[in-house]
Amino acid sequence: GAVVSQHPSRVICKSGTSVKIECRSLDFQATTMFWYRQFPKQSLMLMATSNEGSKATYEQGVEKDKFLINHASLTLSTLTVTSAHPEDSSFYICSASTGLVQPQHFGDGTRLSIL
Amino acid sequence: GQQLNQSPQSMFIQEGEDVSMNCTSSSIFNTWLWYKQEPGEGPVLLIALYKAGELTSNGRLTAQFGITRKDSFLNISASIPSDVGIYFCAGRGSETSGSRLTFGEGTQLTVNP
Numbered sequence: 161g162a163v164v165s166q167h168p169s170r171v172i173c174k175s176g177t178s179v180k181i182e183c184r185s186l187d188f189q190a191t192t193m194f195w196y197r198q199f200p201k202q203s204l205m206l207m208a209t210s211n212e213g214s215k216a217t218y219e220q221g222v223e224k225d226k227f228l229i230n231h232a233s234l235t236l237s238t239l240t241v242t243s244a245h246p247e248d249s250s251f252y253i254c255s256a257s258t259g260l261v262q263p264q265h266f267g268d269g270t271r272l273s274i275l
Numbered sequence: 276g277q278q279l280n281q282s283p284q285s286m287f288i289q290e291g292e293d294v295s296m297n298c299t300s301s302s303i304f305n306t307w308l309w310y311k312q313e314p315g316e317g318p319v320l321l322i323a324l325y326k327a328g329e330l331t332s333n334g335r336l337t338a339q340f341g342i343t344r345k346d347s348f349l350n351i352s353a354s355i356p357s358d359v360g361i362y363f364c365a366g367r368g369s370e371t372s373g374s375r376l377t378f379g380e381g382t383q384l385t386v387n388p
Contacts, residue, residue: 203378260374266317
């Protein structure tokens with residue numbers, strides 16, 4: 161149980177392109193989903209928290225107009241990196257939780273490479 | 276903000292050896308979680324701890340929630356090559372911080388066969 165699917169697993173695209181990443185909870189309803197960014201050999205950095213049906217809460221320093229988050233249902237959240245540039249290249253990981261005190265379960269991540 | 280100090284940063288051990296890693300915090304946490312991450316994948320939950328003093332096992336893994344609520348450790352007994360990966364601790368504070376997790380910097384484990 162508690163399977164989180166993230167798609168795509170890898171994206172390579174040109175600078176200026178917008179990229180959408182999907183995060184789905186396959187066997188449970190996720191009231192809260194989280195988006196992280198991870199640089200090589202570093203820990204996970206929380207970008208934003210999204211609750212179904214409401215606006216995402218972004219961490220300090222994360223541009224909400226750059227990283228658009230939509231959490232339209234209890235099983236799907238999307239992260240759109242708008243007008244991506246090489247410095248946006250990174251490993252993006254989502255997680256999902258059924259409630260405030262429940263563990264977060266992670267997707268397998270998306271490797272984004274902007275040329 | 277809340278910070279976690281995780282140690283050691285890396286470990287190189289022989290197959291069959293026991294492993295111990297820990298996390299400490301300057302503030303109190305209500306939940307401690309331990310994850311393992313392999314290259315190119317997302318973290319996988321190993322053990323969740325919810326009460327101070329709690330000791331929980333998952334196969335060869337054992338983790339404890341420190342009594343002070345400011346620390347936790349993870350032990351791996353009789354290591355095997357597939358234990359290789361990065362182990363992260365994560366803590367959750369009071370309910371006012373929501374369900375956000377604070378992550379440690381990770382412990383890179385290498386097991387030599």
